[in-house]
Amino acid sequence: MVLDTASRVSEEAKAEALEAERSAPEVAEAHEPPPAERGELLTSEQLALLRKLVPTLWLLAAVVTGFVWGVQMVLLVLAAGAITLVIVMMWSSVQSLTGGTPLGFEEALGMGAPSKVEEEKRSVLRALKDLEYERGVGKISPEDYAELLAKYRAEAKRLIQSVDDALGPARAEVERALEQRLNRAGLPAETTAARAENAAETAVEAEAGPAPAEAEKPPETAVSTEATASEDKS
């Protein structure tokens, strides 16, 4: 029953994530109406700034109060801040419960829970890393190392393939939605063929060595570029 629920959750999460993506503000920033026209008082950047500024000011007020009026007043200032926080949080919670607030983009992305296979993949990759360490410090015989390495690599390949297979339909769906979105925004949508061509070029560049500008990139970025290229190739 719970597994059924989990799959339903996953389906709903996907649907909501797609819906959120359709309403994501940063895709067509140029065409986005100002917050006042959307019925909102502040932009998301202003809200983020406020989220940091208000607690800082609150704590600052408590410190100043402490120096001027003593510990009792500090506690009252802190209590006032705490109850304000409670009101804001509870109000937002009820708003969210009744559908009064739109789903945030990051929140929607977070709904895509990693599948069981993805988690197994991570586990096997960790085991491979441990195995390398044990070989390095001489805690495992060469025969055992070879046997375990083969076993874990086979398992990792199988899991990576499963993840790729599972993601295939979703990737196609996302690409389709993205193309539609770009078309609606009046931006030139890159066709699948063109993208494949570009990906192939990137892959060739990666094999030949990074371009001067790319050579300064941190390793993770380069790896992720390579991974994207290979995914696109597939």
Next chain:
Amino acid sequence: MWQSLPEFGTGVLYAILVAAAYTFAVSLAAGRGRPRLLTAARLGAYATCGLVLFGVLLLAYAFQAHDFRIRYVSHYSDRSMSWVYLLTSLWGGQDGSLLWWSLLLSIYTAACVAWLKGRYRELQPFIIATLMVIIAFFSVLMLFSANPFETNIAGARPDGEGLNPLLQNYWMIIHPPALYTGFVGCSVPFAFCVAALVTGRLDNEWIVATRKWMLFGFMFLSIGNVLGMRWAYEELGWGGYWAWDPVENAACLPWFTAAAYVHSTMIQERRNMLKVWNVFLICFTFFLTIFGTFLTRSGIISSVHSFAQSEIGTYFLYFMGLIAGASAGLIIWRLPMLRAKSEIEAVASREAMFVVNNWALLGAMTFILTATMFPKLSELWHETVTVGPPFFNRWLAPIGITIFALMGLAPLFGWRKTSEGALKQAFKWPGIAFVGAAVLHFAVGSRFGYPAMVPRDPFYPGLVGVILQKVGSLAPVVVVSLAAFNVAVIVQEFQRGVSARRRSAEKRGEPEGVLGALFNLVAKNRRRYGGYIVHLGIVGMFIGFVGSAWNLEREVTLVPGQTHQIGNFDIKYLGTRMCPGNPKCSAEEQADLNKRMLFADFDVKENGKALGQIHPAKFFFAKNPDGPTTEVSLLSSLRQDLYTVIGMIDPQSKRGTFRFHVNPLVMWIWLGGMVLVLGAGISLWPDLAFGELGAWAYVRAGAGVAAGAAFSLWLAMTPSYAYASTKPPAGTPPAVAHADVPLSRSLPPLGATAFGLGVGAVFAARRKRPDGVRHSEPRV
């Protein structure tokens, strides 16, 4: 509004219950296929935590404002107390400590909810729901049985009764919060476990997250227990640090299961085994934290630590029943999914060693639990049996030695199976260290006052008694040899790791120096090498524990001018002074109007060389003149402590009875405790560094601050609060009516706390790598 503060406070407790219930319901709805509601649940959780904070701030305000209408405030504070002790009074009694517990749980909950953003999506609703149930339980407890805002029946009193003098101690300021932080920290792994069992997502990923939280709890359980030992050592005045008091025992029980879990979880991650065992350990650890609280607060056992007898024990019994029933039901339901996918292939493997280690830790825990409860259980057959410290000490010696040996053995084995050649190579140097230390101890131990064997009386008649007697006699040499073995294993592990790293770097054409390789090795494998540093800390603590085998204790009566010799110390009794009033008293002592202090002054020489002065004392608090407290005076060194206590003194003749203890190697316990915490911190670091999630940064900052504060207090209290000094009190500056602690004494704690805060803040701020890449996946 402030005219009705008690009623308002009670209203806040109701609000906490309502908010927790709302969040619980929304979380369950989110978990039943409405993921959109998760946002509402998360916000509800924050609001609930905010309400608990609000309640704590209200109570803290009531203490500072001396609102003696509130029963709890009038019981645990008075107008003479400083604002610091007024703050610590929050957890000085039962009702307030429950609210404090709720606050810590709320902080954990808020941190966990923030950390969960975007991860463990399917588990989240049930994690939040479980944490809300625990918060709701504590709010029910406060509302219906231990309301910290309850008013006095007879109305407001003109003044309060004051905090128990035993609790007006630096260590008591930090010991309870640290221990509670450890106890409460076990709630988060339990919530993860329940969520994994409910959803059926029982793969190995959730266990990775759980391990971090459990390690955090384990670190604070260690800090709390070590601080408690230090408090008992300095404040209770019986000469030791652990009396096997039921409440002390209750505090250490979850430490054993948490330690077992952080080892067995590695087997699950690596070999996909012991799933049932791991979920059992998590549930049982949480159960033990509640059980420990039940023991302390129900009044079913008598202890120096326990709170007054109350009816909250019944609530705890129901809650423990709920935890046990729900955990057992969920585990049985999910048994098919928890079956192991592999099995132990060889005895000579790390997983086999870990399993034995787990059983030894569980054995120690079960023994302590049974012995602690035995007096109560024996009442069932109308015969009260008392279980005292000698019983624990005799039986736990072999169990402790077994655990200590396994701690050294396990790292020498590889996973799955270890070849004979690899084992021989691994055992070579540690084996030599073991034998060498034993031979050296037998050869020269007696010359330094630490003989390899100590005489022990037979505890029981028959074979068991003889075995226990022999083990007790041999314990010093065995522990010292195993300490050498463990240190050799740790050094060897570091050496092998550094060599492997240097070889690998050489192959890559980027050679590394020894120090560089060591730094990089620890930085890249913090969990593993942090664990070894924890082991090093435990070695230090074991050395401290075995020091008790060579303790000396004397009770003597002296008149001023007489000298007594104990060990290599010559102690000359100079006389007494009553402060405030005596011109020899320091300015600080003259200014203290809350108590009268009777000091006995001694000159101390070690091997004929002047070492300094000690001043044990009796304090007579104005609020409690008939119950003077005993203030210990210590002279500490790495080798031994000279520990002195006043028995009684004739005010006319100044003739006094004193107890002198020479406690070898005690300092190693405190040093070992600090190394343990350092190691646990390093183990947590890989998951905290490059933190993609703000919450961990705050947790890290908290850990930094806690470590800094603990270290600062350590500095401030060394040699101790106990008035030991290397300068005589004569010639101290004239009395100045100044109640504050001099700035010079405040500088070390302030400096170290600032250092801790700074380190915490720096790393809390490091939320992104310099390249701006955020890591949300484990780095492989």
